Amino acid sequence: MTRYEKVATVLRERIERGIYRVDDRLPSIRAVCKEMEVSISTAQEAYRQLMDAALIESRPKSGYFVLPSRVPTVLPSVSRPAQRPLDISQWDQVLELIATQRDDSRLLLGRGVPNLDYETLKPLSKILAGLHRSSDFNGFNYDKLNGSPELRQQVAKLAVASNCLLHPDDILITTGCQEALAISLRTLTQPGDVVAVDSPSFYGTMQILKANGLKALEIPTDPQTGISLEALELALEQWPIRAIQVTPTFNNPLGYTMPEARKRALFQLAQRFDVAIIEDDIYGDLAFTQPRPCTIKSFDDDGRVLLCSGFSKTVGPGLRVGWLAPGRYRDQALHMKYVSTGASATLPQLAVAEFVAKGYYERHLRYANRQYQRQRDIMISWVQRYFPEGSGISYPQGSFLLWVELPAAVDCVRLNERLAQKKLHVAPGSLFSASGKFRQCLRLNYAFTLTPAMEDAVRSVGELAMKMVEEANQHAAY
Amino acid sequence: MTRYEKVATVLRERIERGIYRVDDRLPSIRAVCKEMEVSISTAQEAYRQLMDAALIESRPKSGYFVLPSRVPTVLPSVSRPAQRPLDISQWDQVLELIATQRDDSRLLLGRGVPNLDYETLKPLSKILAGLHRSSDFNGFNYDKLNGSPELRQQVAKLAVASNCLLHPDDILITTGCQEALAISLRTLTQPGDVVAVDSPSFYGTMQILKANGLKALEIPTDPQTGISLEALELALEQWPIRAIQVTPTFNNPLGYTMPEARKRALFQLAQRFDVAIIEDDIYGDLAFTQPRPCTIKSFDDDGRVLLCSGFSKTVGPGLRVGWLAPGRYRDQALHMKYVSTGASATLPQLAVAEFVAKGYYERHLRYANRQYQRQRDIMISWVQRYFPEGSGISYPQGSFLLWVELPAAVDCVRLNERLAQKKLHVAPGSLFSASGKFRQCLRLNYAFTLTPAMEDAVRSVGELAMKMVEEANQHAAY
Known part of the structure; x- marks a missing residue:
């Protein structure tokens, strides 16, 4: 890895971890040189690389700013439920x-609760x-x-x-x-x-x-x-x-x-x-x-x-x-x-x-909605990075809930059972169906303050999901 | 009216208005003499009269105390509802x-709300x-x-x-x-x-x-x-x-x-x-x-x-x-x-x-229950005084609700209509039946602080009920 790539990687990680958030100004070239002990040209090259990746933009006379993530390219599929009236089987x-x-020791990644810690x-x-x-x-x-x-x-x-x-x-x-x-x-x-x-x-x-x-x-x-x-x-x-x-x-x-x-x-x-x-x-x-x-x-x-x-x-x-x-x-x-x-x-x-x-x-809404929008982008970037390839991800224009469609091999009820060991819990998609459909889907909440511990949690979910895909592939290979 | 009768009447009114309440100590003989400018023997005679009426008692070395009212002699009758399943017709x-x-200008004498003004x-x-x-x-x-x-x-x-x-x-x-x-x-x-x-x-x-x-x-x-x-x-x-x-x-x-x-x-x-x-x-x-x-x-x-x-x-x-x-x-x-x-x-x-x-x-219960017990006795005495003769009155050993059964001629739904002009309202008995029975009954609340204005209100209800009885009698006489 070249020197400028190393600098770019450090900055990229900070963006992804939410240390620099959407619309935040990044440190100046000069500050980066000083902090990382690199030359001005190296810092400039690192910033150019981040701009090429559409992670940041340069604004005239202002500096470099974090951009929102792009729309995920893969959306969940259109649902195809049974076309007849059903009794509800889930409870x-x-x-x-x-x-x-209230007193669950697990981290409930799929709960429907807003962030209640905001000063507003x-x-x-x-x-x-x-x-x-x-x-x-x-x-x-x-x-x-x-x-x-x-x-x-x-x-x-x-x-x-x-x-x-x-x-x-x-x-x-x-x-x-x-x-x-x-x-x-x-x-x-x-x-x-x-x-x-x-x-x-x-x-x-x-x-x-x-x-x-x-x-x-x-x-x-x-x-x-x-x-x-x-x-x-x-x-x-x-x-x-x-x-x-x-x-x-x-x-x-x-x-x-x-x-x-x-x-x-x-x-x-x-x-x-x-x-x-x-x-x-x-x-x-x-x-x-x-x-x-x-x-x-x-x-x-x-x-x-x-x-x-x-x-x-x-x-x-x-x-x-x-x-x-x-x-x-x-x-x-x-x-x-x-x-x-x-x-x-x-x-x-x-x-x-x-x-x-x-x-x-109104003041609280302004603040919370700005946070949620940023956190949506961060959560999406985590899911894109850690979840199995081809996972569909929703792109809400409001609220704080993300819907992820995993490969069919992943059963989220079983995923939850295995996550329990890590004190983690997602909302399995089958909750949202009359008859237990959407088992390969899950809901995530991005109202949480997105700390590194949260990223680790999302990574753990993704890794376990990938493992389940692999297991299914091995099983199919026999 | 003799002098001592006048004194007795003043004291009796104070008891009935709740100025002196059950278990309260009455003013001493000496205090009464001073206040009402009467002799000791007149005051003593007045107190003797109140004792004869079982309104007060003398306790050795302590003074005179207000007694609870006696159990009303007439209870409401045993209900005789229709002995078959009914749909509920009231709403x-x-x-x-x-x-x-909350914002009714009427005094809701029959509501089911406790006294929320107590210090406890x-x-x-x-x-x-x-x-x-x-x-x-x-x-x-x-x-x-x-x-x-x-x-x-x-x-x-x-x-x-x-x-x-x-x-x-x-x-x-x-x-x-x-x-x-x-x-x-x-x-x-x-x-x-x-x-x-x-x-x-x-x-x-x-x-x-x-x-x-x-x-x-x-x-x-x-x-x-x-x-x-x-x-x-x-x-x-x-x-x-x-x-x-x-x-x-x-x-x-x-x-x-x-x-x-x-x-x-x-x-x-x-x-x-x-x-x-x-x-x-x-x-x-x-x-x-x-x-x-x-x-x-x-x-x-x-x-x-x-x-x-x-x-x-x-x-x-x-x-x-x-x-x-x-x-x-x-x-x-x-x-x-x-x-x-x-x-x-x-x-x-x-x-x-x-x-x-x-x-x-627990402290609040002790206080409120003592109040409610006294107020039950006062409310019963008012109903006995102001309501048509022969009205049945319940005698609850707790809570703050009284049930009164009026003569059959009184329709409490109509009574309420007429009470509206006086900005008064009782809970008509028909509310408590599947099919509008108990129309001659009503519920009163004695959790209110029983002021003279409350007594006036109860008197108004009683007088109107008596008027309805008279009207029915006249009607029957034709």
């Missing part, structure tokens, strides 16, 4: 993922600590059944960013987005009914289907444009579908955002077949570019869209502050809310309302 | 009662304000699916008082007792199933039955000993009952506590017919005498009792901290919990756990 693995989060969240603690000092403090009493008026006001204001004009009374505060989804499904369906879902699909929704004796009709879904409208139309012709459940923006787990035209087309399709849409927008505010994408609800001129969202992926899931805009189903949704939990906890509602009203929420 | 009035609590609750605000200072503060993250270990530990300790030996892992924290009840019913039943309930019965449970397409079989219930075991046995022989739902301790709304032997007999009956019991113990800690009554769960040797409780009636309903001990149904209950709300809000759980662990809960 044990979901329980494994969710029931153990700190004002929330202060707000909570100060709530009881308000003269009209009523935080231990029941809130209104449809939720705190203060919070509904703020939610209505925020919804404008997604092109939704909601009155505060159109909004029903729930105990997390999960309750919003549960209320929606229970409002629309009876046991035995069929619900069309994008696929892969959030396991929480799948479990609601299971608990209510509903059948999932999983629709093929494209990792860039979302649920196939063509397949959905065929399904609507063929099956008595009671509701369409989709997460069209920063989809969990597949990462796509449906283009606006397709969102509109999906709404029109629902209208044509007179079916309701349950839109999960829980990740919608985590957009890397502004304005954030519109919701399907923004096209809703006859109240058939039940928009489900909340603050679990932005402010904190432990607050359990979600919300539902149930459209024309308001009365039934209110009844379902009452029987489900009576009301939602008052204090978290008041705290979030103040956090939003004082501008802390 | 609008429940909505009226619950959806408007103050430490809770401090605890909440201090939570984020803990070094391992994690209050914005998901709690465990079954709830905070700290809280489950405290709940297990508290349960000992009701003779229940529960391990913290036997307990599932819920979003209020309502979620515990909803989870229990959804765990045990399918749409169309029949559930036996005491009658009258908490409207929140009735609405869960309605939302899940269940039928209520209302069992005759005695205002002193609770659900009729004889009628229940007949019903179990006759109908395919999937669960028995009861509130056997400080029943809402009827006020009875089932004697221990009848609780045991109820459990044995359930065992004989192999049916589960959903036991609502939300008021159980509000006992006027110690030890508090045992739960049916305390007899549960095969896990068929699902014990539902929480801190809404003691610490504050807005915290939404409930719990469920689901016995042998733990796995299904955990699944239902997950699909319902994912997890419960973290901060309220941590706050309540600390409130209990530091002894504040």
Whole structure:
């Protein structure tokens, strides 16, 4: 290795480890010369090499800056689920993922939790600590059944960013987005009914289907444009579908955002077949570019869209502050809310309302989204480097979840079993299917602060996956 | 009126208005002489009159003390509901009662909320304000699916008082007792199933039955000993009952506590017919005498009792901290919990756990229960004075809810309509029935601080009820 290659390698590693991040200025040529004891021409040559690799760029009069990684060339494939209604067969693995989060000694690389360590969240603690000092403090009493008026006001204001004009009374505060989804499904369906879902699909929704004796009709879904409208139309012709459940923006787990035209087309399709849409927008505010994408609800001129969202992926899931805009189903949704939990906890509602009203929420989003965008690129670069060749990787434009499709030889449930020895855990793809499909897929979370220890963890996952590919190849060779 | 009668009347009014409360020491003879400018013999005679009326007693070397009111002589009648499974027909009035609590300009005399103004609750605000200072503060993250270990530990300790030996892992924290009840019913039943309930019965449970397409079989219930075991046995022989739902301790709304032997007999009956019991113990800690009554769960040797409780009636309903001990149904209950709300809000759980662990809960109970016992007696004296003659009044040994049975001529739904002009509202009895029975009954809350304004409000209700009786009599005379 030449001298300049050595310098370039050191710098490249720092970029990949996140020591220099996207948009960070690199040390000057002079500083590099001094630090690494090389000549100016060597340092210049190293920087040229990094520019050739599109890792950095030179900006006139400013210096050298880290570029975002390129779009991964291999996306996951379009899903091809069974085209008939299915009962949900998964639960044990979901329980494994969710029931153990707080005191699990394993590093849960696939969990759905945002980064809660950012300084921009700190004002929330202060707000909570100060709530009881308000003269009209009523935080231990029941809130209104449809939720705190203060919070509904703020939610209505925020919804404008997604092109939704909601009155505060159109909004029903729930105990997390999960309750919003549960209320929606229970409002629309009876046991035995069929619900069309994008696929892969959030396991929480799948479990609601299971608990209510509903059948999932999983629709093929494209990792860039979302649920196939063509397949959905065929399904609507063929099956008595009671509701369409989709997460069209920063989809969990597949990462796509449906283009606006397709969102509109999906709404029109629902209208044509007179079916309701349950839109999960829980990740919608985590957009890397502004304005954030519109919701399907923004096209809703006859109240058939039940928009489900909340603050679990932005402010904190432990607050359990979600919300539902149930459209024309308001009365039934209110009844379902009452029987489900009576009301939602008052204090978290008041705290979030103040956090939003004082501008802390927007400030936090700006900060977190910048971090998540950088961390997406770093996580993608790690997966590209350490995972088996040909792995498909999603390219989300918001949120903090990556979907990776490994070679078919890798069974991620078995992968997890072997990762347990290393105290590691990924979210296996089969969680996101009614019938255990997507076993060669996994979900990774890049909301974590991406330390070298995190890189080691991702490398360990990749190495084990490669080993499983090799084992399969050897087995096939016999 | 003689001089001493005047003095006695002044003192009597003060007792009735709660200025001197049960167990309070009255002013000394000397103090009365000075205040009212009367002779010693006049003051003595006045006190003698109050003793004759059993309003006060003289204690040697201590002075004169306020006595509790006597047991009301007329109890409500034993309920005689329809002896067949019914669909729940009520909802609008429940909505009226619950959806408007926070900013209603009416005085909601029948609401189910405890007194949240007591000083003994103050430490809770401090605890909440201090939570984020803990070094391992994690209050914005998901709690465990079954709830905070700290809280489950405290709940297990508290349960000992009701003779229940529960391990913290036997307990599932819920979003209020309502979620515990909803989870229990959804765990045990399918749409169309029949559930036996005491009658009258908490409207929140009735609405869960309605939302899940269940039928209520209302069992005759005695205002002193609770659900009729004889009628229940007949019903179990006759109908395919999937669960028995009861509130056997400080029943809402009827006020009875089932004697221990009848609780045991109820459990044995359930065992004989192999049916589960959903036991609502939300008021159980509000006992006027110690030890508090045992739960049916305390007899549960095969896990068929699902014990539902929480801190809404003691610490504050807005915290939404409930719990469920689901016995042998733990796995299904955990699944239902997950699909319902994912997890419960973290901060309220941590706050309540600390409130209990530091002894504040017990201190608060001691204080609140003393207040509630006094206020029960005052409220009963008001009802006896102002309500139509022959009104039946419950005599609860705990909690803060009174059940009043008016003459059949009084329709409490219509009574409420007329009370609206006076900005008053009672909980009409029909809320507590599957099919709108108990229209001549109403529920009153005596957790309020019983001010003269409250007495005026109760008097207004009584006067209007008397007017309705008169109107009916006149109508009958034609």
